[in-house]
Amino acid sequence: MVKEMKKTGAPDEVPEICRTNDTPDRAAEKRVVLLIAILSGFITPFDGSAVNIALPTIGKEFHMDAIALSWVATAYLLSSAVCLVPFGKIADIYGRKKVFLYGIAIFSLASLLMTMVPSTEMLIRVRVLQGIGSAMIFGTGVAILTSVFPPRERGKVLGIYVTAVYLGLSLGPFLGGIMTHYLGWRSIFFVNVPLGFITVLLILWKLKGDWLECKGEKFDLAGSIIYGAAVVATMYGFSILPDIEGAALIAAGFIGIIIFALYEIRVPFPVLDISLLTKNRVFALSNLSALINYSATYAVTFLLSLDLQYTKGFTSQHAGLILVAQPVIQAMISPVAGRLSDRIEPRIVASAGMALTSFGLFLLIFLQETTPIWYLVICLVVLGTGFGFFSSPNTNAIMSAVDKRFYGVASGMNGTMRLLGQMLSMGIAMMIFAVVIGPVQITPEYYPRFVSSLHYAFILFTIFCIIGVFASLVRGKTTQAQHNLSEGSKKL
16 A cells, blocks of 8 residues: 555655644744745736736837737746746755745846846747746745645645735736836836845745755656647647647647657656556546636636726726736635635535636626626626635645655646646637637627627636536545544644
């Protein structure tokens, strides 16, 4: 049994921190680790959501067309997705603290460079660098939290961490709009610099561990290159759907993923242990649930933003204030859901959250041009509650389903599912627009077609989410080993 658990990446030993009661120094270190994670969890999503608001201003300054402007966001997402799993493995081999520290430093340096870029080409290159730094942060942040906090506290701290991420997402458009208007778009990036500097100082001064769980292993460079090429093809393909080139790239990406899996089975030190997906049902289905959830929800804000501004006549500022209801609710629910997943099996909490999300998407199917705002706000509250109950328990299930030597890879895989889901969600929305509306500007005579496209999108997303509920429920318990760890911790 022990050998089987090791093969599948399931937890196989009690972490040192679970064997003894916390000393004052240990408790202080845990608080510092949580503070560092909160700062890093806030910076990157804040930057991403704030930049989206500033894109028209950036495009005007550099005279960028729509395709070039889309690359400001796409370059960041692609570089992040390509690097998440490889840097998670590098962190497991060479130390999570090192990779996390370098990630914060690179992200902060890139943010500083963004305030000085003179051209479109340089701007996109620096965004790639920012994406690499972001991958190093997200590929290790959750892994460090999971390494430091025992199972009985893990859901609670992951809930707090997810709250920081949601606050970054929700405050980004609001503060980003104000900063762009009064201080210019470069101020959005400059604000990352002092926050990053403070985080680096805290890491160097207070963070003691390094967590080299796979020390001595060789890094799988060839596998990482195959993986990166497959991810780029898949994600970029989704971004240009419904063009035939997009479908071809997605097909090439899937073939690349198969080649990657076959290659990883044969190497002694794979960047991604395929047995985590083939023999660890909890890990595999928890990641699939995350992919489905993001695929079904990410484009909702984009679609509702267009609905509010086109068919209902709101300004972008007022539309943003209405849409902020969802992430605010998510931020309020996540800590509660995290603590709940420490007491109740995480799959139960996450599945309930997915079911609530399905109901919220179902309610959106009935949107019309005359739908009152209070109805839309209720839909957003239901969606925010559902996603809040899903996200941190699902992350808890993912991280608790593997042995500590896989924490970096597990953290990176979770982040990759998020990014792939986001690209798939936008790809589906764009494909529906292309089929139902066509390549025309959305003017009043096309509003009925636009509303119909919303109906089709929300029907499809609801079906996705219902499938996700079943995927979440059948994943099984988080493992008996984790339960034993938790019970052992309570007795000490």
